Amino acid sequence: MIVDTLVFIVAAVIVLGGALGVVTNNNPVRAALSLVASLFGVAVLFVIKEAHFLAFVQVVVYAGAVVVLFLFVIMLLGVDRAENLSVEPLVGQRAAGVAVAGLIGLFVLGGLFLSGGTTDEAGDVALTGQRAITQPINDDEPDVNQLADDLFTRNVLAFEATALLLTIATVGAVVLVRNRGAEDLVVDEPGQAAR
Amino acid sequence: MEAIDLGDIDAWYLILSAALFTIGLGGLLTRRNPLVMFMCVELMLNAVNITFVTFSTALDDLAGQTAVFFVLVVAAAEVVVGLSIVVAVLRRRPDMTADDLTTLRG
Numbered sequence: 001m002i003v004d005t006l007v008f009i010v011a012a013v014i015v016l017g018g019a020l021g022v023v024t025n026n027n028p029v030r031a032a033l034s035l036v037a038s039l040f041g042v043a044v045l046f047v048i049k050e051a052h053f054l055a056f057v058q059v060v061v062y063a064g065a066v067v068v069l070f071l072f073v074i075m076l077l078g079v080d081r082a083e084n085l086s087v088e089p090l091v092g093q094r095a096a097g098v099a100v101a102g103l104i105g106l107f108v109l110g111g112l113f114l115s116g117g118t119t120d121e122a123g124d125v126a127l128t129g130q131r132a133i134t135q136p137i138n139d140d141e142p143d144v145n146q147l148a149d150d151l152f153t154r155n156v157l158a159f160e161a162t163a164l165l166l167t168i169a170t171v172g173a174v175v176l177v178r179n180r181g182a183e184d185l186v187v188d189e190p191g192q193a194a195r
Numbered sequence: 196m197e198a199i200d201l202g203d204i205d206a207w208y209l210i211l212s213a214a215l216f217t218i219g220l221g222g223l224l225t226r227r228n229p230l231v232m233f234m235c236v237e238l239m240l241n242a243v244n245i246t247f248v249t250f251s252t253a254l255d256d257l258a259g260q261t262a263v264f265f266v267l268v269v270a271a272a273e274v275v276v277g278l279s280i281v282v283a284v285l286r287r288r289p290d291m292t293a294d295d296l297t298t299l300r301g
Contacts (some may be wrong), residue, residue, distance in 0.1 A: 005204055012211045019215055022234050023222035035234045038215075042241045045208070049252045054263050058244075061267055066237065066274050073278050074230060077285045083228060089294060097224030105217030112209050135257045143260065150261050162268045169272035176279040177286075 004048055011048070014041035027082045032070045039063045053144045208249040216242035227292040229281045233274070240270050 014037055021034025039062040046055035074080050088094055135154075138146060151159050219238030226232055244263045251259025284291055 008204060015215060019218040019238050022238060023218055028228060028230050031231050031234055038238060039241060042245060045245055046248055049248045051248050051260050054260055057267055061271055069274060069278060073282055079285060094225045098221050101217050101221035101224055104220060105213060108213040108216060112213060131254050136255045137257050146257055147260055150257050155261055158265060162265060165272050169275045173275045173279040177282050
């Protein structure tokens with residue numbers, strides 16, 4: 001248990017440090033690399049919680065594919081320059097943004113602390129809500145098997161829907177970035193005059 | 196109604212999740228680079244995923260892990276579509292920020 005706590009503290013520092021790096025770095029490449037650190041920390045948290053398959057998917061899909069896609073777009077478009085964060089074009093935007101985010105964060109924390117806990121017959125305190133009776137986690141079976149059972153029996157329609165969603169997203173991406181030839185470029189846009 | 200016990204490590208998972216969500220939201224509201232704004236949305240999604248997995252273990256319920264799986268898939272689809280919109284816009288106006296997208300015409 002003490003090991004769990006230590007690993008949690010280290011992972012939490014990585015997660016929050018990476019998140020702050022994403023928000024505060026003025027270079028998009030550095031922000032993307034901070035995002036890798038943060039997402040990797042989340043994968044470590046999943047491992048402590050014994051969601052091994054999700055940790056694996058987190059590393060492959062998020063820290064791998066998604067961040068590589070981000071870096072690819074940044075490099076492809078050549079926007080890997082540092083922004084000047086010292087000017088604030090919209091006066092008061094940052095203060096207002098931080099205030100709104102802090103307020104919503106306080107709401108979340110308040111809801112968390114007001115929700116209370118429940119105990120089961122063994123006296124174990126759950127944070128809130130009721131313990132599962134329909135699909136409890138079986139500690140003797142790998143979580144991949146249990147997740148597959150759940151996905152392909154109870155949630156098979158949703159699973160098929162995500163397949164459709166991914167197909168639509170792929171087609172949508174192709175349609176959006178397809179180069180339709182130079183004649184379609186509108187030249188009356190303000191940023192376009194130099195070309 | 197009893198308050199949450201801070202000696203319980205699960206409570207700290209939820210606090211970490213709330214903090215991560217708040218940082219992501221703050222970044223989304225303050226940054227103007229569309230790519231960084233996207234990364235902040237990813238942070239918020241991951242905060243929710245931490246909550247799902249925490250409750251999944253705490254309540255001994257597999258449904259939370261299934262939900263995380265679907266969040267991952269939808270987030271991947273969202274990144275693909277969102278980044279292609281950013282690519283389509285940035286190709287025309289390389290120095291675009293979120294402020295320049297007040298009119299989303301052709």
